[in-house]
Amino acid sequence: MIKSLTKAPNIISNLKNKIKFPEKLQGKILNKWAVYWKNIFGDYRQMLVDLRTDIQDEPLRAMKWTVGLGTLYVLSMRNPSELDFKDHLKRINNETVMVSPDCLNPKTVKHLWYLDTCYNQGVIRYKSLGIFSLMYTTDLNDSCDLYKAQCSYLQPTFTSWPSRIIDVGIMGQWWNLYIKTHNYDVNY
Template sequence: MSFIAKRVIDPAVIQQKIKGTIVEKWMFYWKSVMRDYKDVVIGLKEEAKQKPKKAVAVITGFTFLGICAKTNPDLKSFRAKHIQSVVDISLVSSTVANPTSLNHLKYLEKCFNASLIRHQSFGLFSLIWVDTSSDKCKNYESTCEYMNWRYVNFHRQVVDVGFLGIWWVISRKMLDYDINY
C-alpha cells in the first residue's frame, strides 16, 4: 500500500487562484488571439471558395516572395561566384579572353583587396556596391559626413544585384568570357 496520496486538481480551484492576477490577463489575451486567428482562417477559406482565381493569384504571389527570400544570395556566394569566374577565365588564353569580363574581374579583385566591397540584403534581393573608403580606414575623408558620397550617385557604385540565387551582373559579364571581340 502506498502512502503517497494522489492530489486531484479541481479546475474551479485553479480559476479562483488565478482570478485577478496577471496570469488570468495573459490567458485571456492568448485566447482572444487564437479566436482572432481562427476567424481569419475561416474568412479566408470562405473568400477562397467565392473567388478561387484571386486565391490562386495570392498564394502564387506569396509563394514567389517566399522563394525569393529563401534564395536571396549573400556576400559569401558573391565571393564564390567571383572566384569561380576568375578560375574559368584563367583557363583561357589572355589573347582569347573577353576584355570586358577580364577588366570586370580585375576591378572586383582590386575592390576586394582594398576592402571596398559592401553587401546589403533587402530580403528579396541583395546589392553589392563599392564604397569610397575601407571600413578599416579611419582618416578624415572616411569619417567626415560632408565628404561621404551622396545617395543620388549610388546607382554608379552598385556592382551587382543578387536575385533568385543568381548574381546577375557578373553572370552577364561572364556569359561570353572566352570570346574576344
Template sequence: MASLRAATRMFCAAAETAAAAAAPAAPVRRSRWERVKNSKAVGWCRGLVTDYKEACKEIVVGAWARPAKATVYLTLMGGAGACFYTNPDQSSFEAALVEHSNQLGLLSPWIRNAKSDGHIQSLVKFHNEGRLRHASLGVLSLVYWANYDTDSTLYEAQCSNLSMPWLEFRQRVLDVGFGSRWWILNSKMQDYDMNEGEFKHLPAHMQVSSPPSVQEVEKNEKLHKDSWLALTMEAEEEEVHELDSVEEKVSEEQTEPLKEEQT
C-alpha cells in the same frame, strides 16, 4: 426555572446568529490552476487566439468566394518566399568571383574576352581594397563599391556628411543577385574564352557565326558515319572505270581537231 433556561438559550442562539450575520465572510481559497486561468495574461492570450481564429475563418471564406484573387495572392506570397529563401549573400558573390577569376587565370591573355577580363579585374581590385559592399533587400541583393574601406580611420571615411550621395548609388551598383544567381557577373562571363579583338579585321559576314541548320547537321552526321565504313573493291573498280572513260573522252576530244587539220 425551566422557562428561564429556555429564554436564556433562545437569547444565546439569537446572539450567535446575529454575530455570524454581522461577521465578514471568510475568503474562499482557490487553487493555483484557477488563479492562473483567471489571470489577465491568460485572458489576453485567449482574446488573441480568438482574433486569429476569426481572421483565418474570414480568409478561408474569402478565398472560397473569390478563388482567382486568392490564387493570385498565394502565388505572389509563394514567389516572394522563394525569392527570399534563394536571395544570395555576400559570401556567394565572393565565391563566384573567385571561381570566375580562376577560369580566366587558366587562359592566355591573348584569348581572353576583353569585357570579361576587365570586369573581373575591377571587381578583384575593389575586393582587395575592401571597397565592395553588399546590401540585401529581402528578395534581391545589390553589390556596389564605396570610396573607402570599412576599417579606414580617415576623416572623409568616418564623416557622415561626406558619405556617398544617394543620387550616385545607381552608378555604383556592380551586380544584382536574384534567385541564387549574380546576373551581371554571369552575363559578363559569356564567351569569356573568345577574344573578339582577333576578328575585328575580318569582314562583317565572317565576324558573325550562325548555328548550322538541321539539314547540315544530318549531312555531317551521315558523312561521319560513312567515314567509318570499309571501302569495297567493286566501288574502287567502278571509280577506276569512270576515270578511264573520262580520260578516253578527253583524249578523243583532243585528237579530233588534229585529224581535221591533217585532212
C-alpha cells in the same frame, strides 16, 4: 483544404468552452492569463472563418495572393550571399587563367581586374534586401580613419548610390558577373 478550414474554428471554440477555473482562482493572475488566451483563440477563430469565406467568395484573388507569397518565399530562399559572389569570382578567375591572353574577352578581363582591385582595397560591400542582394563599392575602406570618412558633408549622396552598384543577385545568380564573364574565352 476548405474542409480543414471549416473544422478548425469549431475545434478552437470547443477548446475555449472546455477551460474552466475553480472559484478560488477567479480574479487571480492565472485566470486573467486564461481569459487573455481565450480571447486570442477567439480572434484567430474569427480570422479563420473570415479567411474561409474570402476564399470561397473570391477564389481567383486567393490564388493570386498564394502565388505572390509563394514567389516571394522562393526568391528569399534562393537569395545569393556574398560567399556565392566570391566563389563565382574565384571560379571565373581560375578559368580565365587557363585561357590564352589572345583569346580572352577584353571586357571580361577589365571587369575581373576591377573587382580584384576593389577587393584588394577593401571597398566592396554586400547588402541583402530579402528577395535580392546587392554588391556595391564605397569610397574608403572600413579601417580608414581619414577626415573624409568622418565628415558627414563629404559622404556620398543617395543620387550617386546607383552608380556604385557592381552586381545584383537574384534567384541564386549574380547577374552582372554572369553577363560580363559568360563568353570570357571569345575575343571579338
